[in-house]
Amino acid sequence: MRPLLALLLILPVLAAGQAVEPPKTEGQAATKAADQAPAKPADQAPAKPADAPAAADAKPEAKADSPAPSTEQWLTGEFEFGYRWLTDIRGNFPEYRSVVNLGEGPKLTSFDFTIHDPHKRLFDRLDLRAYGWGGDPYNTAHVMARKAAIYELNFDYRNIDYFNAIPSFANPRVPLGFNEQAFDTHRRNMSFTLDLRPGTHIIPYLAFERNSGYGHGIDTWVQDSNNEFAVPILLRDSTNNFRGGVRFEYNRFHVTLEQGGTTFKDDDQSYWNGVNLGDRTTPVLGQTSLLSGLAQSYGIRGTSVYTKVLATARLNDHFNFFGQFLFSEPKTDVHFSELAYGNFAALSSLLFYSGQQTTGTGAANQPHTSANLGFEGRFFNRLRFVNTWTSDAYHDAASPVIATQLIQGASSTATVNALNYTQRVNYFQNQFDLFFDVTSKLVLRGGYRRVWGDATVLAGQLSQTGSLVSGELSRNVALAGLSFRPSEKLSVNLDYEGASSDRIYFRTSLNDYHKVRARARYQLNTSLMLQANFQVLNNQNPAPDIRYDFESRDNSLSLYWTPAAAKRITVMGEYDRSTLTSSISYLGIFLAPSTSTYLDRSHIATSAIDFALPGLSGAKLTAGGSLVVSAGTRPTRYYQPLARLSLPLHKHVSWNTEWKWYGFGEQLYAFESFRTHVFMTGLKVTR
Amino acid sequence: MLRLLHNSMKKSGTLAVVCCAAALLVTVKAGVAQEPAAPAAPPTPPAALTFVGSTTCQGCHEDIFNAFQKNRHEAVEKDKKRGFENNACESCHGPGSKHADSATATDIRNPARLKPAETDKVCLTCHLNQPTHVGRLNGAHAKNQVSCVACHSIHKNGPEGLVARKPADVNQQCAKCHADVWASFQKPYKHRVPEGAMTCVDCHNPHGTQLARSIQTTNANEPGCFKCHGDKRGPFTFEHAPVRLEGCGTCHQPHGSSNPRMLTRPEVRFVCMECHSNLPGTSVAAKGTIGTTPPGLHDLRSPRFQNCNVCHQKVHGSYVSRDFLK
16 A cells, blocks of 8 residues: 555646645635644544534524635645653553554554545545554545546555454463464455546445455364364465446436445464464373364355445425345355364264364355335424334355364264255334424424344254244334423423334344433533433343343533633533343353353543644644443453643644543453553644 | 323323423324414526626625635535536525625524524535435434525535544534534443444445435445444354344443443343343243353353353354354
8 A cells, every 4th residue: 555655645746746836825825724724633522512413403593504715726735753651661562452452663643635626637536544654553545536427436554453362261271372263364455446427417326445464363173072272374365346336316316326246255274283282281081182284265255246226206295215236146155174283072972083184065055135215204393203114035055065084093073064955034123203393493303113024044963943943033122212402402302112022033032112302402602511311221031031121321421611712622422321231131150040240340531632833833732531330240441641732832843742542451351451641743734 | 002102101101201392292282273474485586587696696795605615515506417507506505696685694694593404404405415414304404494595505615514524523523413422432442432433424424325223324225333343243153132132232331331241240241141031931922032041051150150141252253163152
């Protein structure tokens, strides 16, 4: 991606050659101020009230959206670069990498430019954005080019490093250390979309997307049920997605027809050479179990075709129609081979053997059909109803063949396990909602949802019902809600959903549940806004063997204070209190009935306070950060305080310095704690 | 329904029942006791009202007009498709002849002052028949009277003119209302949303989709999770039922968790065994029939067996092992 980054940097320069700088206008200074408003760093806490959508709702009489005066500048934007230092990371370094993973060095933290070609030759507008380059674990780039009624091109690239080596997640007794199920990989997404003739009645489009993963990790090779051996694994997979279609957009109706297809491959490989005693610490029938060598290779290939038909129509002023038909049929071909040697035992046949060869072949085919229809009607000016119907069906066919050969000296024992089965999952939903405008300030909503379906799926190896197991789903859901806006300063939303289920699939599925969500927002005056959220979900399954009792509550309060039009100070603060309690009967040690209880009581606070430094025009000090303190089954503390200083050096240049501290600790897993200071300093150039 | 209400009174739904009852009373009162004031419908222009053209609007609203030239809605000005050519301002505000004469704000429609549903109606005059809105009726925003202008700025110019585009800005915009969700993202194990590597709209379509919680879809009808996690998509020759039946949220808390890998429980064994606890032959009735016998062979007191996916590592589905061992 470095060439791409270079391209991003060069493009504005190239465009400068084309564009003619227009004469400066009087309004340009104000324009620049508006255009150069500093972008918030990615990890900054959310939202100042000044540009909150709430404000748009609460103050409709304010000047329409405060538009900035137009500008004739062909290039606007900013970029920021700098250097990051970390103090010594105290505590568990793999845990730090699993949670934070920021590194030292020079960084291009943001690059964001928009080019308007005054001659509108190749494009009317070109947006170039890139964030997090220079060895950071998250890199993104985005390019958008548009020429009215001709084309619109979007390119998006993301690379997210996934490092995960969490001691408490692995087997702490593994001789090689806390490393089982640890990964150091990258996931990359890339997409191109090209719309032709946007804004016209008929819009063809093409797209290509690629998702890939690459990296290494520690997997386990499991031998019978006796022992498992940590082995390194190389992970490689990729999915390419090609699609194209055409949109017909007319005043009365719209239809989208899309055809696409994917290719998939997964080529994971494991190798081991040496003595590996595995996790088992005791001999098996008097012999030591060990793995001397392993060569394991996956060669999974997949393809799919899919079809998408979307339609909307305004039949008349009172009646709208929506519909979707979606079909996909992914297929997979399996080629797997494995050769392991060492000293192994098969307990079921009391056989000791020195080698094991496994080959796997097979295929899976999964036609998946979905449909969604809906219509919306308005009657009597006060009454509106919506009905939606959804169906979703997976019908899998799979035919795996696994051949295993156990080798003991010159002799061998072969077994072949073959299955040929079909899974079926059918899901249906119908929902009816009625909206009634009681007054211009109060809208009530009531509705009913019926959910039903059935599933026949592959059962576990120990199932007593054969290779397949069936279940059904049947649920009745009552819906209610209100939207109350008594004044432009206050708005209240309330949602209720309560259900009773006759049939569910899993012991922890939603059964008899109630869900309530309330949200209120109050604009106390022009500078102070308060918002409160409340939600609760209670789910019960009183069946004797299950006795599931689940309740989660979440209450949050937000405050936005911008006195004197945010000239001196702005304050944003949020506090969230969430509790989750869950208990369920399960079969524990040697099938003894037990109760699994889970508690999580969290306090979470975030804040950002901006001070304009007196005597230094444009200088700003920001303080804030977040903290998470939770108690319960896994008590955790996670602090991320920060301070940031921004000093203008020139009309277009400012110097930014940031300090952030990461402190993570767990009461029950003290060995996983870490803490470190992170400093970043750099320049921000705006135009 | 009675059973539902009964349970509601017993449990935390009390608030909801009170609210439902209050809403019912208000409805009855509105419908029976007195005729409520008519809701503020969008002013329907009398036949005499005519379009005056955007250049007339420019005379008084030059700042808005100029900014509008770089907003994507400027295309309406030259758009013959919907019949608003040269009347971009009035495509939303309605015919402006009376307002142009009187220069009074009340003489013209201001979508920002309408009820959300009425504001949406104005927007959907043009935008209804577009693919973005095909899932609108399923989405929570439309049902909860969150209007288009809560997220979209109609006049603004600049890169973020119509709606936030930068990752950090998109996330901020969502967090303004969904503060509780944003709080979850402060937990240690989460998707990389606060870092700006992902945005809320990567996973959710705010306009609504056919899936619950407006989850994005990919490859026509597959959950959007597989757009990034292509290796978990399959189809596998040995599928794990919850992945297809109830989705990733069965085991993961995608917005953030104090548990590694965003799991719903701190120890993997509890994630697994809360479902895998159906004894063969026992009557589990109709509730929770899928989820087979627990692993009685394993001594769960040993740390070796407490994280099931150390061995059952292909828990999202396997190509070669029915027990998800490889």
